[in-house]
Amino acid sequence: MKNLYLTTLALAVAGSMTFADSHSVVRLGTEGAYPPYNFLNDDGEVDGFEREVGDEVCARAELTCEWVTNEWDSIIPNLVSGNYDVIIAGMSITDERDEVIDFSQGYTQPDPSAYLAMSADVDLAGGVVAAQTGTIQAAFIASTGATLLEFATPDETVAAVKAGEADAVLADKSFLQPIADADGEVMLLEQEELIGGGVGLGVRESDGELLATLDAAITSMKEDGTLNALIEKWGVGEQF
Template identity: 45%
Template sequence: MKKMLLAATAVLALGAPAFAQETLRIATEGAYAPWNFLNDNGEPAGFEIDLGNAICETAGLTCEWILNDWDSIIPNLLAGNYDLIMAGMSITDERLATIDFSQNYFPPDPSRFVAAPGSDLDFSALSGARIGVQSGTMQAGYAEANLAEGNTIVSFSTADQNMADLMAGNIDTILADGAYLDPVVNASNGAIEYYGEDVLIGDGVAAGMRKNEAELKAQIDAALDMLKADGTVDALIAQWFDGMGPFFTE
């Protein structure tokens, strides 16, 4: 499994960490802009990287970033290969059966359908459609549970592969997070557009962790409380999501 480690030294703002380790190992996909991606130097960047580093600074920890493919990101958390997931992951009942989450740091984000202009699909009652989703996402789970009858659900390892097949005409539509789709649609010069009603799934985006990690959960939530209260979270959302928000401050 390909991994990339990147350490960022944090200021010990809160004194000695309550977390048993002084280094917080955070896994991210590095392929889901603007949440997380690799910059021109091949280093993790994006909203969650900046927020994760701010969490470490506030909590008095050192961040170590680990790249992991989306499909195996939860299994490798459970195997102890890292302590936290920050990868555009929404809180869902299905995931809560296996892992725990911090409080959310991005509110529930409507999922949306995109397709080429002039699509003749009836998005109020999809039938005969090839629907692209990223495997292991809440959209994939929703599609399999609610859209599989009469349609073909096509799963892709990454969001980029999903979008490439839509552009190539190999699938008819994509169901994905609105916050991910917005910049893609805006940059497409009319090559794709939104269709149908928003689909509400999940309880917002948060950091995933193993169950029974009470000290870690408390420390992450305490840091997020501070970063929400001082406007840091809203400022990072506005920076990375084209002025979106504010959500956590008035």
């Protein structure tokens, strides 16, 4: 079994070197507004869990990568149109998205979605719940009896709750927990939702070679514990 794994890894590395030789730069597209997954630091550079994951994936795959930021609501169309080559933006793997692009294996487990509100007695079933446009949380709310209020950015969803426009916001718990810890006006509710199939890298359906290269790098990060160490560092869910 060990020899089989080493042979498979060697073939994957060989494939990644071939891809690297034929592609000078691989552009990584992210939102830069969804901590701890991705955000812009004080120097205006992409930072966070996915910055470290992306840099490590590129190093292991021997790819030269550069970071590109893009608004969330157009992040898939602009991948397809060629503005960048990989989406690494806290994007959950879903069947609907998989019809348009291809996903790598997950580099996080499914993260519980949590509700942030001003009080514990809000009406989640019949109230107004905010979510970022195009997310698994927005789709989930739309399937319930609640009224969905969508915003372009995650920060706007939180602002809507604080302004009284929405009763609660539904988002990844790892995004909302630091906000609840730092802001005494809001709180996380006990109710959580487990939706989505984990977070993966997105690529164009025509880029099968690139996808195999990225998958091999993620596999090696799982095997040696590097990915689990980053998951623990940034608090983005359960380890593999």
